[in-house]
Every structure is written in C-alpha cells, then in structure tokens.
Amino acid sequence: MENILSFLDVPNTAFILLCTSLVMLMTPGLAFFYGGLVSRKSVITIMSQSFFSMGWVAIIWFAVGYSLSFGPSINGIVGDPFYYAFLNDVAPHTMYTGNNGGLPLLVHFGYQMMFAIITPALITGAFANRVNFPAYLIFLTLWTLFVYCPFVHMVWSPEGILAKWGVVDFAGGIVVHATAGFAAIASAIYVGKRVIRSDGTHNIPFVALGAALLWFGWYGFNAGSELNVNVVTVSAFLTTDIAAAFAGITWFIIEKIHTGKPKLVGFLTGAIAGLATITPASGYVSISSAAIIGIIASIVCYCAVFLVRRHLDDALDVFGVHGVGGITGSILVGIFASTIWNDKGPAGLLEGNAMQVVKQIVAVVFTSVWSFVFTLIILWIINKFTPVKVNQTAVGNNLDIDQFGEDAYTEKAE
Numbered sequence: 001m002e003n004i005l006s007f008l009d010v011p012n013t014a015f016i017l018l019c020t021s022l023v024m025l026m027t028p029g030l031a032f033f034y035g036g037l038v039s040r041k042s043v044i045t046i047m048s049q050s051f052f053s054m055g056w057v058a059i060i061w062f063a064v065g066y067s068l069s070f071g072p073s074i075n076g077i078v079g080d081p082f083y084y085a086f087l088n089d090v091a092p093h094t095m096y097t098g099n100n101g102g103l104p105l106l107v108h109f110g111y112q113m114m115f116a117i118i119t120p121a122l123i124t125g126a127f128a129n130r131v132n133f134p135a136y137l138i139f140l141t142l143w144t145l146f147v148y149c150p151f152v153h154m155v156w157s158p159e160g161i162l163a164k165w166g167v168v169d170f171a172g173g174i175v176v177h178a179t180a181g182f183a184a185i186a187s188a189i190y191v192g193k194r195v196i197r198s199d200g201t202h203n204i205p206f207v208a209l210g211a212a213l214l215w216f217g218w219y220g221f222n223a224g225s226e227l228n229v230n231v232v233t234v235s236a237f238l239t240t241d242i243a244a245a246f247a248g249i250t251w252f253i254i255e256k257i258h259t260g261k262p263k264l265v266g267f268l269t270g271a272i273a274g275l276a277t278i279t280p281a282s283g284y285v286s287i288s289s290a291a292i293i294g295i296i297a298s299i300v301c302y303c304a305v306f307l308v309r310r311h312l313d314d315a316l317d318v319f320g321v322h323g324v325g326g327i328t329g330s331i332l333v334g335i336f337a338s339t340i341w342n343d344k345g346p347a348g349l350l351e352g353n354a355m356q357v358v359k360q361i362v363a364v365v366f367t368s369v370w371s372f373v374f375t376l377i378i379l380w381i382i383n384k385f386t387p388v389k390v391n392q393t394a395v396g397n398n399l400d401i402d403q404f405g406e407d408a409y410t411e412k413a414e
Contacts, residue, residue, distance in 0.1 A: 007095065009102025015229050016107050022220025023114035027054050027121055029213025033272075034125050036206025037265075037316050042129050043202070043408045044400040049124040049136055053117050056137065060144050061113045062086060068145065069112065069152035070098075073159035078150050084109075098158065099227040111224060112152070119148050119176045125316030126184030130191040133403050135388040142378045143183060147371050151175045155363070166356070167363040168337070168346055170236065171225035173280025173330040174363055179371040181323015184314060186375035191389050193313040204265060211268040215244060218275045222282040232342050236283040239290035240275065243282075246294030247274020254302050269321060273301035276325030281333035284345040289336040293329065300328050327364050334360035 031050035035043045057065070064081050071079030084090065087109070095101065096108040120140050131139075154160040155169050162174075169175055201207065223237040251270020256262040277297035278290055285293070305320030314320065334357035337348035347353040382388055390399065400406055 007093075007102065008104065012102055012227075012229050013104060013107055015233075016103060016111055016224055016227060019220035019224025020107070020111045020114055022217045023111065023118070023224065024054075024217075026114070026214050026217035026221065027051070027118045029210045029217055030118060030121055031210065032206050033210025033214060033268075034128070034316055036203040036208075036210060037125070037201050038128050039399075040202040040409055041401075041407070042399040043206075044406050045133070045403050046124060046128050048133070048404065050121040052137070053121040053140060056140055057117045057120065057144055058113055060141060061109075061116050065116055065144060065149050066109050066112065068149040069116075070108075070157055073153065073157060076154065076159065076161035076164070078153050079157065079159075096227075103227060108227070111227075115172060115176060115221075116144060116148060116152075119172075119180050120144055120183075122176070122180040122318060122322055123183045123187060126314045126318040127187045127191050128315035129194055129399055130315075130389055131187075132387055132390050134386050135382050138382045138386070139378060139388075142382070143375065146378065147179055147183065147374050148175075151179055151367060151370075162363050162366075165359060166346060167359050168284065168333060168356075169280045169330060169363075170283040170333070170345075171222045171279045173276070173326040173333070174367050177276045177279060177322045177326025178330060178364060178367045181319045181326055182368045182371040183375040184318035184323060185308075185312065186372045187379065188312045188314045188319070190376060190379045194315070201265060207265055207268060211272060215271060215275065218244070218279075222279060226283055232283050232344075235287065235341055238287055239278055239282045239285060242287055243278035243290040243294035243297065244271045244274040246291045247271055247277070247298045250295050250298035251302055254298060258302075269305075269317070270298045270302070273297045273321045273325045276322050277301070277329035277332070280326065280330045281336060284333055284337040284342050284348075286336070286338055286341050289338070293332050293336065296332065297325055297328060301325050327368070330364050331357065331360050334358075 027050050031047040035047045038046050064085055067081050067084035068078050071083035073079055090105055094105045096103045096105040120143050152175055154162040155167060155175050157163060218240055219237055222240045223233050226233045226236060248267045248271035252262050252267040255266040274294040274297045278293055281293060301321050301324050304324040305317045308314050308320050335349040337346050338351060339347050346356050349357050379388055
C-alpha cells in the first residue's frame with residue numbers, strides 16, 4: 001500500500017476533523033436549547049429525539065445515506081445507493097476528490113455525517129409534546145432518505161442538477177435549514193395544536209448553554225464547509241460570528257420595543273436566526289455584508305415567528321427561525337455574493353449578476369415544496385402503521401413518563 005503520508009494534506013485533514021467534532025457538538029447543543037424551551041415534563045422526550053439522531057442517522061449514513069448523497073449521480077437527484085454502501089471498497093488511503101486533494105474520503109464522510117444528524121433533529125422542535133417516539137424513529141429514517149439525501153446530492157454533489165445549474169449553498173441554507181423548516185411547518189400542520197399547552201420555557205440556563213454550543217459548533221459548520229484551509233475559510237468563520245452578533249442584538253432591540261422587556265431567550269433566538277441565515281452565504285460574502293444579513297435575519301425571522309404563532313403550533317419556532325432564516329440567506333447570497341471574497345463562487349446582484357438571484361429563488365421554492373409535500377406524505381404513511389400523535393388527554397402533560405418512564409426532575413424523599 002502506498003504510504004498515505006505521501007499524498008495526505010495533514011494540516012487540512014486535521015482542521016476538517018476538528019470541524020467534524022464541532023458540528024457533532026451542535027446536536028447535543030440543540031438538545032439543550034430545545035430542552036430548556038419545553039415543559040419540564042417533556043424535556044427528556046425532546047432531548048432524546050436529538051440524541052437518538054446521533055446514533056440512528058449515523059447508521060443510515062453508513063449504510064446508504066452517504067452513497068445516495070455523494071455517489072455517482074443516477075439522475076442528478078440522487079447518487080448510486082450501492083457505490084459507497086457500508087463504505088464498500090473504501091480504504092484509509094481512499095481520497096475525496098471534491099476539493100483540492102489531500103483529504104481522505106473517510107474524513108469527508110464523517111464531516112457530512114454530522115450535517116445529516118442535526119438536520120432532522122431541527123424538525124423536532126415543531127412537534128414538541130405531540131409525536132410518539134416509535135413514529136419519530138420511522139420519520140427520522142424516511143425523511144433522511146427521501147428529503148435530506150436528495151438535496152445534498154442536488155446541491156452539493158458536482159453532478160447534482162441544482163449545482164450544475166449554478167445554485168450555491170455554502171454550508172446548508174437550502175440543504176439543511178430550508179428543508180428542515182418546511183418539514184417543521186408540515187409537521188405542525190399534520191399533528192395539529194397541543195390539547196394541553198406547555199407551561200413555557202422551563203430552564204433558561206439550558207437554553208443559554210445550548211445556544212452557546214450551537215454558536216461554537218457553527219464555526220465548524222460554516223468555516224469547515226470550504227474543505228480547505230485558506231482565505232475563504234477565514235472569511236466564512238468571521239461572517240458567521242458577525243452575522244450572529246448583529247442578529248442577536250437586533251432581535252434584542254426589536255423585542256424590547258415590541259414587548260417592553262429585553263429578553264435573554266430573545267437574544268439567543270436572534271443569534272441562532274443570524275447563524276441560520278448566514279449559513280448559505282458565509283463563504284461568498286464580505287464581512288460588512290454579513291452584518292447587513294444579520295440585521296435582515298432578525299427582522300424577517302422575528303416577524304415570521306410572530307405571524308406563525310398566530311396560526312400554527314410550531315412549538316419552538318423552527319420554521320420562523322431556521323426555515324425562514326435559511327430561505328432568506330439563500331436568496332441574499334444571490335444579492336451579496338462577491339468574487340472578490342471567493343473567486344470560485346458566483347457574482348451576485350450587486351456585481352451585476354441578477355440571474356443568480358433568480359437561480360436562488362427557484363431553488364428555494366423547489367426545496368420548500370419538495371420538503372413540505374414529502375413530509376406530509378411520510379407522516380401519512382407512518383400513521384397507517386403506528387400512531388403519529390400522542391394521546392394528549394391520556395398522557396396529560398407528563399410525556400416523559402409516558403414515553404420513557406423517566407422524570408428529569410424526580411424529587412427524592414429525604
């Protein structure tokens with residue numbers, strides 16, 4: 001066997017492994033973020049949904065997910081499901097060919113696996129307290145295979161139909177946030193409103209811890225998506241932080257004006273909205289553009305959350321924050337993309353390329369419809385075999401005891 005060190009880019013490989021670890025940390029972060037927002041009697045249920053994704057989606061990714069996403073294209077929509085199945089014929093020295101070389105395919109496999117894990121976990125906030133765990137496991141499987149993997153291939157594989165057309169998504173505004181956001185709104189419609197309303201955010205320190213882990217991990221999410229250590233990596237890192245900072249402060253100000261009180265949860269929610277919105281643009285725009293995107297993110301997402309709450313029970317505002325954020329950022333990259341900041345990316349509207357905005361809008365509409373429709377179909381099919389909705393009247397507000405036989409805050413007698 002040829003010595004792997006002769007063609008391995010050691011610094012770059014080490015950096016992507018670090019980014020893989022950062023993105024992995026985002027799923028426990030999401031568990032704490034969601035766990036703090038729900039009732040104290042359903043915290044185990046919502047956190048379990050995120051943590052189980054770390055196990056089950058990893059198995060799906062190993063078995064067929066990576067192959068569907070990055071295998072040789074069958075039709076521009078999915079890859080050959082058998083090409084990388086169970087990492088068939090992949091050795092330690094097998095190299096990934098999608099960047100400048102020197103990166104083992106196993107590293108790319110692991111990095112992308114972390115994206116696959118967190119994406120369906122994002123959806124769980126929309127149907128908090130209303131879905132049976134067995135139904136969720138089936139949903140996790142079908143949604144990953146029929147929604148997530150096709151969009152990874154279409155957008156991030158060089159042979160994907162959207163990628164070939166010129167649609168760009170640096171780190172997942174379309175692939176992750178738009179798909180999860182519209183799946184969330186479809187799920188909220190399907191399961192309906194809660195019979196017994198939550199008693200509200202039960203642990204703000206949990207929310208703060210989760211948001212901190214998400215923000216920290218997002219550097220690996222965005223900067224790592226360059227798959228190389230170069231100037232684009234640096235700008236993607238900084239645009240990520242600047243957008244989150246401006247978005248968090250903007251949300252904080254809007255909420256103070258709207259409600260009369262500034263709120264920590266509001267600041268944290270705004271920062272997450274900024275992170276979701278900058279994600280598709282992070283490696284294509286300037287630092288100043290990221291600041292503008294962060295401000296726009298908070299204004300648009302705050303309004304979306306306010307409007308959705310009046311009509312649907314999207315319990316943890318998944319659509320308003322992640323869905324609307326991902327859509328907004330995916331369109332804004334068509335406006336602010338600059339070849340000065342990434343000479344391998346497209347020029348945006350401000351550099352005279354109006355067609356890029358059109359491409360981004362078409363991709364967003366296509367993604368939204370696909371995810372929304374397939375999510376409804378998947379839930380309808382699952383319900384034919386096992387009930388999707390919990391019996392809220394029977395369960396009351398103690399979902400953790402019903403689903404897992406555990407109580408997060410059991411008080412022991414002295």
